[in-house]
Amino acid sequence: MLFDWKVLDDQYYHKTFLYHMDWNIDSLQNVHLSVAKNGGPIAVIRNEKNHLGIKNKSLKTDIIIYNMSGRLLHQVQWNDHSKIVSMNWTLLDVLVVVIESGFVHMIDLRNNHDIFSLGKEAKEAGILECKFYKYGLVAMTRDYKFILMEFNSRIPTVYCNTDLFEYPHSWCLIEENHVPDVLIACQERMIRLGLTDKGNITISNKSFGFLCVSSDNNLIAALDMKKMLIVYDMSFNEVMSVEVEYDNFPNQMMWCGSDAVVISWDDYFYLIGPTGNFIKFDRSTKPSALLCDAYENFEKQLGKTDEIIRTILPNLTEAVDECIEAALHDMDVDSQAKLLKSASFGKSYLETYNHSKFVKACQVIRILHNLRNEDVGMFMTFTQYDSCGFGNIIERLIERNLHLMAIKISQFIKHPVDKIVMDWACQKINCNDEDHQVYNTIVSKLSQTPLSGISYSEIAKIAFSKGKVNLAVLLLDHESNLCEQIPLLLSMNKDKLALEKALNSLDADLIYLVIFHAKINNSLSNFLNIINSLPLAGRLLENFYKETDYDLLKDYYYQDDQRWNSAMLLIEESYNCAEVKERIAKLKSALSIIRQDKSISFQTKIINNFIKLLLFQNQIDADFNHASIVGLSLHDTLVKLFEMGLHSRANRLKNDFNVDDKRFQRIKVSYFIKFQKFDELEILLQSKSKNLFIQHGAVNDLMGAKRYDLAFHYSSKLRTPHFAKNILKICIHDP
Known part of the structure; x- marks a missing residue:
C-alpha cells in the first residue's frame, strides 16, 4: 500500500505530510524560496524571470515570511533592485539574502536589517552562486573565485x-x-x-x-x-x-x-x-483509502494513518459527515461504533469542523440503543425518531411509568427534567406509604436531580390537594423561594410557621402579609400568642400601628396588657394637647394605668412631678398674663422666673422640687451675667465666697460673655489651681 513504511536495506522510509500550505502561491517555480531548519520560517520573494503564478502582487517588491504551514508572519519591504543570488536562514532564524552586486542582507523577524559587503572581489566581479553552512556562507564570483564569510565576524576571506x-x-x-x-x-x-x-x-x-x-x-x-x-x-x-x-x-x-x-x-x-x-x-x-480504512490502519498501528488522513484532507469533511449519517441509520451496534470512531478520528484533523453534529449524532444513537432495549421495547429507526420528536418520546416514556429512563435520557442531552420529576412525585404522593417515607424518597431524588423550572412548593401543592398536609409542610421546608413557600403555608393555616419563615427572610412586606393574615384568620388570643412568641413580629406590628393608627396600637397594647407602652402613648398624646387641662388629664390617665405596677415606680414618680410642674406653670401663666412658661423644663422655668423677677416663686419651686442649692445658685449666677446685673452678682458671690462651684461657674460664664475684666477680677480672688489656667485664657482673649 502506498502509505505504508517502505524498507530500503535495513532502514525504513516514508513520505511525511506536514501541512496544506495556507498561502496564495500556485507554483514554487515562480518564486525564490528558503526554508529554515527545525520548523523555522519560510521566506518567499518573486522570481525575476517569471512571476505569473503569484496572485499576491506585493511579492513583486516584498519578501514575505511565512510559518511552516504557510501562515503570514512578517513582510519585509525589499528595495534592492539587484538580482537575488541565494537566500538562507541562520540557526537563529535570521534571513540571509545574497545579491549579485556582492552585498549581503541579514534580516531578523523583528525587521532589524543589516547590510554588508563580501569584499572588493565580489563587488567587481559580481556573485554567481552561494552556498551556506552552519556558521556562514561561501560565494562564487563570476570569475570563479570563492569567498568565505562568517556571520559573526562578517569579514570576507578569499x-x-x-x-x-x-x-x-x-x-x-x-x-x-x-x-x-x-x-x-x-x-x-x-x-x-x-x-x-x-x-x-x-x-x-x-x-x-x-x-x-x-x-x-x-x-x-x-x-x-x-x-x-x-x-x-x-x-x-x-x-x-x-x-x-x-x-x-x-x-x-x-x-x-x-x-x-x-x-x-x-x-x-x-x-x-x-x-x-x-x-x-x-x-x-490521489487519496487511495477511505476514512474507515484510515481508522483501521490506526487501530492496527501501521504508522501511516496521519499521512492517509492528511492526504484526503480536501475531502475529509465530507467523509466525516457520511460516516456520521451512516451510523445514525445503521442498526448494527458494532458497525455504528466503527463508523463513529472513524468520524471522530477524521474530524480531529479538521480545525473548523462543526463538532456539535458529531456530538448530537452520538447522543441520538445512544438514546436509540436505550429505546431499543428489550426492557423498554420502543424499537425505532432514526427516521422514525426524527419525525416523532424528542418531547413526544419522553411523554410516551412517562405514560409507561419509565420515569428513570426519561430522566436519564433528558439529562444526557441536557434537556429539562422538571415535567418528568413532577409526574413521578405525583405518582409517589398517590401511593399509600407513610408521609415521612414518601418525603424522604422525594427529597432524596430531587437532591440528586438538577431542576430549573420546578420547586418543592409545586410538589407540596399536589400533596396538600391530596389532603396530605404534613407531607406538604415537610416538603415546603426545602423550598428556597419564600414567596412561594409562605403563601402556601398560610393557605394550610400554618400561620406561626409562615411568620417564622417571613421573619427569617427580613422582608417587611412578607412579614406584614403574614401578620395581617394571622390577625384576620385567628382569634385575638391566638393572634397575640403568635405575635408574643416572636418578639420581632411584635415590634414590627408596633411600628406599623405608630405610623398608621394610634387607636389600633392602643388596642394592641391594652389587649396584650402592655401597661407601660399604653401609658407612653398617653404621654405622647399629651404633648399634642393645646390646653393644659387636657395635657394633665392625659398624664393622669397614664398614671392610673401604671400606678399598680411596682416595677415602674420610678416612671410613676416622674409623671407625678411633671403634672405638678405643669400646674405650677399654668398658675404663673394665669397670674402674669400668659407668661408662656407652660411646657418648659424645671431648669428653664427657674431661669424664666428670675427673668420675670419672681424670686420668691423661684424659691418656692426650688423647695417643691427639692432642687439642690448649688444648682439653684448656679442658675441665678447665669441669669445675673446674661442680663448684666453685676451688682446682684457681686452680692451673691460675696455671700457664696466659699462655694468654689459657684465661683468657678461665674468666672466661666463671664468669659463666655466676654467680660474678661470681671472674670480676671473674680478669678484672682480664687487662688486655686485653676487660677493660672483662667488667667491664661483671659490673656489670650483680652491681651
Missing part, C-alpha cells in the same frame, strides 16, 4: 585561486573543520579548495553534475553525466555505485541523513540506499 576558466558542473562544502573546504567538480577532475591550499583529485572518465556531502561529513555523493550515482568516502575511495534511470537530468540531489541519497525530478524522486537498492516515490497521488 579562498586560494582555483584556476577555473569555466562554470563548474557542481560544487559543495565539506565542513570537517570550523572553516569549510570547497569541493568543485569540473570536467574529469575534482578540486578540494581550502583557504590556503588546493588539492586536485582526478577521476578518469567522470564528469559529475551533482555533488553533495552527507550530514556527518563522512561520505560524498556524486551523480555523473552517464546516470551513475557514486558514493565516495573522504579519501575518494568508491564505496558504492548504482545506475539511475531517468529521462531528464534531475533538479536536485541531497542526502537523507547519512544512509540514503535523494534524487529529485519534477514529478517524482528516488531514494537510494547504501547497497544500491532504491525506492521511487511519486510526488502527486
Whole structure:
C-alpha cells in the first residue's frame, strides 16, 4: 500500500505530510524560496524571470515570511533592485539574502536589517552562486573565485585561486573543520579548495553534475553525466555505485541523513540506499483509502494513518459527515461504533469542523440503543425518531411509568427534567406509604436531580390537594423561594410557621402579609400568642400601628396588657394637647394605668412631678398674663422666673422640687451675667465666697460673655489651681 513504511536495506522510509500550505502561491517555480531548519520560517520573494503564478502582487517588491504551514508572519519591504543570488536562514532564524552586486542582507523577524559587503572581489566581479553552512556562507564570483564569510565576524576571506576558466558542473562544502573546504567538480577532475591550499583529485572518465556531502561529513555523493550515482568516502575511495534511470537530468540531489541519497525530478524522486537498492516515490497521488480504512490502519498501528488522513484532507469533511449519517441509520451496534470512531478520528484533523453534529449524532444513537432495549421495547429507526420528536418520546416514556429512563435520557442531552420529576412525585404522593417515607424518597431524588423550572412548593401543592398536609409542610421546608413557600403555608393555616419563615427572610412586606393574615384568620388570643412568641413580629406590628393608627396600637397594647407602652402613648398624646387641662388629664390617665405596677415606680414618680410642674406653670401663666412658661423644663422655668423677677416663686419651686442649692445658685449666677446685673452678682458671690462651684461657674460664664475684666477680677480672688489656667485664657482673649 502506498502509505505504508517502505524498507530500503535495513532502514525504513516514508513520505511525511506536514501541512496544506495556507498561502496564495500556485507554483514554487515562480518564486525564490528558503526554508529554515527545525520548523523555522519560510521566506518567499518573486522570481525575476517569471512571476505569473503569484496572485499576491506585493511579492513583486516584498519578501514575505511565512510559518511552516504557510501562515503570514512578517513582510519585509525589499528595495534592492539587484538580482537575488541565494537566500538562507541562520540557526537563529535570521534571513540571509545574497545579491549579485556582492552585498549581503541579514534580516531578523523583528525587521532589524543589516547590510554588508563580501569584499572588493565580489563587488567587481559580481556573485554567481552561494552556498551556506552552519556558521556562514561561501560565494562564487563570476570569475570563479570563492569567498568565505562568517556571520559573526562578517569579514570576507578569499579562498586560494582555483584556476577555473569555466562554470563548474557542481560544487559543495565539506565542513570537517570550523572553516569549510570547497569541493568543485569540473570536467574529469575534482578540486578540494581550502583557504590556503588546493588539492586536485582526478577521476578518469567522470564528469559529475551533482555533488553533495552527507550530514556527518563522512561520505560524498556524486551523480555523473552517464546516470551513475557514486558514493565516495573522504579519501575518494568508491564505496558504492548504482545506475539511475531517468529521462531528464534531475533538479536536485541531497542526502537523507547519512544512509540514503535523494534524487529529485519534477514529478517524482528516488531514494537510494547504501547497497544500491532504491525506492521511487511519486510526488502527486490521489487519496487511495477511505476514512474507515484510515481508522483501521490506526487501530492496527501501521504508522501511516496521519499521512492517509492528511492526504484526503480536501475531502475529509465530507467523509466525516457520511460516516456520521451512516451510523445514525445503521442498526448494527458494532458497525455504528466503527463508523463513529472513524468520524471522530477524521474530524480531529479538521480545525473548523462543526463538532456539535458529531456530538448530537452520538447522543441520538445512544438514546436509540436505550429505546431499543428489550426492557423498554420502543424499537425505532432514526427516521422514525426524527419525525416523532424528542418531547413526544419522553411523554410516551412517562405514560409507561419509565420515569428513570426519561430522566436519564433528558439529562444526557441536557434537556429539562422538571415535567418528568413532577409526574413521578405525583405518582409517589398517590401511593399509600407513610408521609415521612414518601418525603424522604422525594427529597432524596430531587437532591440528586438538577431542576430549573420546578420547586418543592409545586410538589407540596399536589400533596396538600391530596389532603396530605404534613407531607406538604415537610416538603415546603426545602423550598428556597419564600414567596412561594409562605403563601402556601398560610393557605394550610400554618400561620406561626409562615411568620417564622417571613421573619427569617427580613422582608417587611412578607412579614406584614403574614401578620395581617394571622390577625384576620385567628382569634385575638391566638393572634397575640403568635405575635408574643416572636418578639420581632411584635415590634414590627408596633411600628406599623405608630405610623398608621394610634387607636389600633392602643388596642394592641391594652389587649396584650402592655401597661407601660399604653401609658407612653398617653404621654405622647399629651404633648399634642393645646390646653393644659387636657395635657394633665392625659398624664393622669397614664398614671392610673401604671400606678399598680411596682416595677415602674420610678416612671410613676416622674409623671407625678411633671403634672405638678405643669400646674405650677399654668398658675404663673394665669397670674402674669400668659407668661408662656407652660411646657418648659424645671431648669428653664427657674431661669424664666428670675427673668420675670419672681424670686420668691423661684424659691418656692426650688423647695417643691427639692432642687439642690448649688444648682439653684448656679442658675441665678447665669441669669445675673446674661442680663448684666453685676451688682446682684457681686452680692451673691460675696455671700457664696466659699462655694468654689459657684465661683468657678461665674468666672466661666463671664468669659463666655466676654467680660474678661470681671472674670480676671473674680478669678484672682480664687487662688486655686485653676487660677493660672483662667488667667491664661483671659490673656489670650483680652491681651
